[in-house]
Amino acid sequence: MKVLVISNLYPPDALGGYEMGCAQVVDALRSRGHEVLVLTTAPRTPVSNTDHVLRTLRLTDLWVEYTHFRSAPVTLRLAEAESHVINAFNVHALLAALKDFEPDVVYVWGLTGIGGLGLMGCLHHLRIPWVWHLMDDIPASICKIDNRVIPALAQQFEEQLSGHFLACSQQLINEIKRKGISLPGEVEVLSNWVAGPIPPVRSTYYQPGTKLRIVASAAHIGRTYDKGMDLVVKAAAHLRSRGIENFAIDIFGKIDDTSCSDLIKSEGVCDHVRLRGPLRQSELIAAYQDYDVFAFPARLREPCAFAPIEAGPSGCVPIMGQLGGNSEWFVHGVHCLKVPRTAQGFAQAWEAIIAGRINLEPIGRRLAALVRSDFHLEQLIPKIERKLLLAADQPREGGGTSAEAYRLALLAERLASFLIQEPYCA
Amino acid sequence: MSVKKIAYLAPLYFDEKSYLGGGERYPLNLAKGVVEASDGRYEVELISFGEAPLRQSMAPGVTLRVLTAAGKPIHPLDMVSWELPEAFSSANLVHIHQAYTRCSEAGLLVAKQLRKPICVTDHGGTSSPIVEHLGILELADQIVAQSDFAASFFRTSTPIQVIKGGVDASRFTPSPTPVKRDRVLFLGRLLPHKGIDRLIAAMPPELPLTVCGRAYDAPYFQLLQTLAEGKTVEFITDADDDRILDLYRRAWANILPSVHLDCFGNLHTQPELMGLSILEAMACGTPAISSRIAAMPEFIVEGETGFVFDDADDLASALRMLAANPDLVEWMGRRARRRVEQEYDYRVAGGRLVQIYDRLITRTWEVAA
Numbered sequence: 001m002k003v004l005v006i007s008n009l010y011p012p013d014a015l016g017g018y019e020m021g022c023a024q025v026v027d028a029l030r031s032r033g034h035e036v037l038v039l040t041t042a043p044r045t046p047v048s049n050t051d052h053v054l055r056t057l058r059l060t061d062l063w064v065e066y067t068h069f070r071s072a073p074v075t076l077r078l079a080e081a082e083s084h085v086i087n088a089f090n091v092h093a094l095l096a097a098l099k100d101f102e103p104d105v106v107y108v109w110g111l112t113g114i115g116g117l118g119l120m121g122c123l124h125h126l127r128i129p130w131v132w133h134l135m136d137d138i139p140a141s142i143c144k145i146d147n148r149v150i151p152a153l154a155q156q157f158e159e160q161l162s163g164h165f166l167a168c169s170q171q172l173i174n175e176i177k178r179k180g181i182s183l184p185g186e187v188e189v190l191s192n193w194v195a196g197p198i199p200p201v202r203s204t205y206y207q208p209g210t211k212l213r214i215v216a217s218a219a220h221i222g223r224t225y226d227k228g229m230d231l232v233v234k235a236a237a238h239l240r241s242r243g244i245e246n247f248a249i250d251i252f253g254k255i256d257d258t259s260c261s262d263l264i265k266s267e268g269v270c271d272h273v274r275l276r277g278p279l280r281q282s283e284l285i286a287a288y289q290d291y292d293v294f295a296f297p298a299r300l301r302e303p304c305a306f307a308p309i310e311a312g313p314s315g316c317v318p319i320m321g322q323l324g325g326n327s328e329w330f331v332h333g334v335h336c337l338k339v340p341r342t343a344q345g346f347a348q349a350w351e352a353i354i355a356g357r358i359n360l361e362p363i364g365r366r367l368a369a370l371v372r373s374d375f376h377l378e379q380l381i382p383k384i385e386r387k388l389l390l391a392a393d394q395p396r397e398g399g400g401t402s403a404e405a406y407r408l409a410l411l412a413e414r415l416a417s418f419l420i421q422e423p424y425c426a
Numbered sequence: 427m428s429v430k431k432i433a434y435l436a437p438l439y440f441d442e443k444s445y446l447g448g449g450e451r452y453p454l455n456l457a458k459g460v461v462e463a464s465d466g467r468y469e470v471e472l473i474s475f476g477e478a479p480l481r482q483s484m485a486p487g488v489t490l491r492v493l494t495a496a497g498k499p500i501h502p503l504d505m506v507s508w509e510l511p512e513a514f515s516s517a518n519l520v521h522i523h524q525a526y527t528r529c530s531e532a533g534l535l536v537a538k539q540l541r542k543p544i545c546v547t548d549h550g551g552t553s554s555p556i557v558e559h560l561g562i563l564e565l566a567d568q569i570v571a572q573s574d575f576a577a578s579f580f581r582t583s584t585p586i587q588v589i590k591g592g593v594d595a596s597r598f599t600p601s602p603t604p605v606k607r608d609r610v611l612f613l614g615r616l617l618p619h620k621g622i623d624r625l626i627a628a629m630p631p632e633l634p635l636t637v638c639g640r641a642y643d644a645p646y647f648q649l650l651q652t653l654a655e656g657k658t659v660e661f662i663t664d665a666d667d668d669r670i671l672d673l674y675r676r677a678w679a680n681i682l683p684s685v686h687l688d689c690f691g692n693l694h695t696q697p698e699l700m701g702l703s704i705l706e707a708m709a710c711g712t713p714a715i716s717s718r719i720a721a722m723p724e725f726i727v728e729g730e731t732g733f734v735f736d737d738a739d740d741l742a743s744a745l746r747m748l749a750a751n752p753d754l755v756e757w758m759g760r761r762a763r764r765r766v767e768q769e770y771d772y773r774v775a776g777g778r779l780v781q782i783y784d785r786l787i788t789r790t791w792e793v794a795a
Contacts, residue, residue: 121539152508159515160539398793404538407565411535414556415506418528422500 002035003388004103006094008059008113010040012047015063016219017192017306018135020281022109024195025133026052028381039097041114056093059113065224074424077146081416084142085153087115091122091409095402098128105392108132116142117153118409120161125408127399129391131164133384134172135192135303140179145420154180164391166190166384168304169325175301188387191329192304195377196282198313199289201368205315206292208356212247215291215316217284217307218298221275222256228297228321229253229260234343235295237267239350246354249273249295252284281310288316292360293353296320297341304329308336312371315364319349329375335367430787432460432470433517433542435510437503437529437551439474439490445502449549452572452702453523454484455592459776460783461487468780473513475505475529503553504528510536518787521545521570525563525580526552534565541794543567543786546584548576550696567786570779573721576699589778590725591770593705597667600711600763601675607755609634609660610745611677611707613670616641616650616663618688619697621717625683626653628738633749634658638665638673649689671710678748678755679732680707682716683741698722708732709766711759715744725770731762 005026009019022038030036030052037052041059060083061067068076098106106123108130116138123130132138139161143153162185167173170189177183206212218227229251236249249272251260264273279287284307288294294311296318304325308318312335320326321341330336337358339345352358373379434457440450457470469487480492493507506528507513514520520537522530525548534557537544544566557563563582571577571588580586610629614620616639623646629635637654641647641663651661665673674680682704684697701722704714708725714732716722726732735741748755768774 125539150508152511156511156539398541400538400541404565407560407562408535408538410560411531411556411562411565414560415528415531415535418554418556419497419506422504423497425500 001105001385001388001392002101002103003029003037003105003107004097004101005036005038005107005109006111006114006119007038007040007109008057008111008116010038010053010055013041013043013045014219016225018110021135021192021306022133024193024377025381025384028195028377029385032381032385034385037097037101037103039094054097056097057090057114058087058093060087060115061113063113063224074421077420078417080147081145081420082115082413083113084117084144085115086118086409086412086416088118088406088409088413090114091118092406094119094122095406098126099402103128105388106130107388110136111138112141115413117157118412121412122405122409124160125400125405126402127396129163129394129396131166131387131391134165134167134176137172137176137179137301137303139181139183140176143181149180151180157181158184164387166387168192169328171301171323171325171328172303175303186387186390188383190380190383191375192306192309193375193377193380194285194306194310194313194371196285198372198376199286201313201365202289202315205359205361205364206353208354210246212293212350212354213291214247214249214293214295214350215252215288215311216249216295216297217252219253219278220256221251221253221260223259224256226299227253228299228341230263231297231341231343231346232295233260233263233267233269233273235346235350236269236272238343238347240269240272242347242351244351244354245272247272247350250276250291252276252279252287254278285310285313289314291316293337293350294318295346296324296326297346298324298326300324300341302326309371309375312367312375315368317360317363317367319346321345330367330370333363335363335370337363429466430468430518430783431516432457432468432783433514433520434470434472434523435520435529435533436472436474436523437505437527439472439492443476444474449524449551452549452592452700453547454488455594455772456775456779457488458485458594459592459772459774460779461485461776463773463776464780468783471513471517473510475507479509499528501527501553503551506532511540514540514542517542518790519543519545519783521547522566523547524549524551526554526557528554528556531556531562534562538565541790543790545570545782545786547572548579548699550576550699568782570782572700573724575721575724576696579696587778587782589775590700591705591766592700592772592775593702593709593766593770595709595766595771595773598671598674598706598709600759605675607676607678607752609636609677610749611636611638611673611680611712612683613638613673613680613703613707614682615639616647617643618646618690618692619684619694621683621685621688621697622650623653623689624685624717624738625681625741626650626657626659628683628741629657629659630742630746631657633745634660636660636662636673636677638662638670646690670706674707674710674712677707677712679713679715679745680704681741681745682714682722683735684717684720684722686719696720701725704732705766705770708759708762708770711756711763713748713755713758713762715741727761727765731758731765
């Protein structure tokens with residue numbers, strides 16, 4: 001099967017799990033004999049060329065916080081439209097890739113930053129079958145103008161962009177619906193995964209009286225991405241305030257600013273909390289063997305993060321908020337511990353473990369077994385493959401021409417530009 | 427029999443709340459013509475814009491739907507609405523009136539995305555160059571022009587068909603009882619490109635002139651009033667359709683003296699793409715006189731249904747001749763009326779449009795099947 005993958009970013013140029021997951025699936029599909037071409041953006045810093053990765057899209061990078069503080073409102077709104085709604089240059093690049101590669105199916109990933117709605121409109125116009133793998137609320141994001149979902153765009157999304165969706169949690173589907181879009185077509189929930197070699201199941205688990213080794217990780221540590229690391233630091237301070245010193249917390253991830261280190265200092269937990277910087281994904285998965293629990297205080301709308309799943313094979317027990325997407329996949333007290341998403345909630349769970357009121361061993365063993373059997377990419381890739389095959393069989397009759405699709409993209413881009421600027425001209 | 431639905435998109439509509447011009451009356455007439463010529467096989471929804479939504483019946487089978495405009499554009503023809511996709515959704519075909527506006531750009535984009543067959547007719551009101559710059563008319567299935575002159579402006583490989591006329595010949599009729607014709611008439615918006623200043627200047631002092639229309643340009647209206655001093659010129663700026671009908675019937679001739687270069691030095695490449703008022707006058711049995719520019723000469727058979735003038739002397743002599751020869755006026759008027767009935771009535775134009783719509787809709791169904 002010839003699969004054209006579209007992703008806003010692609011490793012080594014990546015923001016987090018979405019892009020890393022995309023690369024893992026691409027590798028898995030290729031290893032199963034499929035011909036895969038990745039269409040992504042020119043990298044933000046130089047990367048080496050890879051034959052199966054075509055970096056011809058243009059990224060409108062709104063993830064740089066500095067941009068928001070140093071741009072005029074109209075410039076930001078134009079950038080937002082280009083990022084979410086329409087970028088004719090990228091439609092042109094997509095058309096070229098479709099013509100040259102002639103895929104059986106297009107496998108869509110993250111579309112923000114590349115004019116995602118226009119790209120989907122282009123596929124729709126040409127009647128190219130697609131599967132969209134959702135790990136974030138992208139359908140809602142690409143129907144946003146001026147930071148709000150436009151009901152008319154959401155309605156047209158529902159009416160026209162019927163296709164095949166894979167979503168990493170029911171919570172994500174519900175969130176997109178709450179924002180105005182009921183995903184139209186075949187929607188399947190498919191959890192995130194752990195990929196590649198996994199460490200052996202540990203033989204020893206935490207024993208009360210010893211130091212509790214806590215790990216937390218995120219791709220980025222800083223103000224821009226709310227990964228809840230402030231809760232981890234404050235939970236450490238809670239424990240100390242209760243006279244408990246027998247714990248250590250390591251936080252892995254790229255340090256974007258000083259907010260976390262400043263908090264560690266101000267909370268007086270420098271002896272207990274260390275910022276360890278980033279590790280490669282495989283190194284991180286191996287490193288989880290050295291920890292007893294994985295603190296996962298992610299934001300409420302976390303669709304389904306990779307990290308807690310990656311901690312599972314080595315029996316490192318996730319302690320997570322009750323409401324995140326990951327909590328759909330694991331049972332409290334069976335495969336994980338679920339706590340209120342507060343510093344106190346995390347502190348109380350850690351205290352219970354240290355005091356011996358919670359035994360981690362049975363939880364860790366069950367978790368390790370579950371992740372091996374149900375959450376390894378090797379187990380999930382046949383489902384993805386079936387979905388792609390199903391979509392590829394879809395009839396293509398009645399599609400428009402590439403010339404039409406490009407004209408429509410140019411027209412949409414100009415219209416958006418003028419409509420955004422007009423109030424500022426008046 | 428399933429009724430097919432045509433969506434007519436126009437940035438403005440013929441109403442005091444919107445705009446009163448030929449470019450607005452014309453789509454309404456065509457809509458009626460399509461419904462009547464198709465014996466009810468077609469319905470037309472005229473979609474336009476305003477501050478608040480509105481839906482009202484305009485005629486049997488013809489409704490006006492006003493969408494809530496998104497923002498207030500700098501140019502009145504640049505109306506758009508987020509409600510457009512929903513408004514088009516149930517249409518079998520979209521006919522866009524006014525080709526070079528943001529309204530038409532949005533209409534083309536939405537209609538094409540919804541896979542609707544698209545017709546486009548221009549009425550000369552350009553407010554945006556994007557359609558032309560990007561060759562967007564290629565996205566349309568059919569261009570419908572109201573004159574050869576109008577057709578000559580399109581630069582597209584999309585097929586163009588000329589369908590002339592579109593006047594309501596059952597509304598605009600000769601008087602059922604004899605009336606005394608006693609004036610020269612100009613009827614239309616009081617705008618510089620209409621050349622009314624030239625008409626007033628050329629008017630023989632012994633002949634009365636009635637200038638009837640909305641004064642959309644205050645300085646020009648002031649100029650006309652100044653030029654009219656010492657002549658028998660009556661200005662009527664608030665006439666309704668009944669008054670207009672009466673004025674047509676009482677005139678020796680209706681004059682459309684439009685110009686390319688107006689009295690303020692502004693150039694108008696498309697002063698008249700048809701000239702609806704001369705057709706209305708002809709329908710009333712009144713001869714039509716126009717300047718020899720733009721589309722008007724296509725509609726006047728010289729010496730038979732009216733005159734075409736080259737200069738002020740031509741115009742003055744034609745007016746004197748008609749004013750002095752009531753029989754000639756009646757003879758020309760009868761021939762003008764017959765010509766309208768045969769060629770320019772909106773039912774005739776509607777019938778021709780129905781043939782286009784039938785073909786495009788059938789083709790779309792075949793592709794979909």
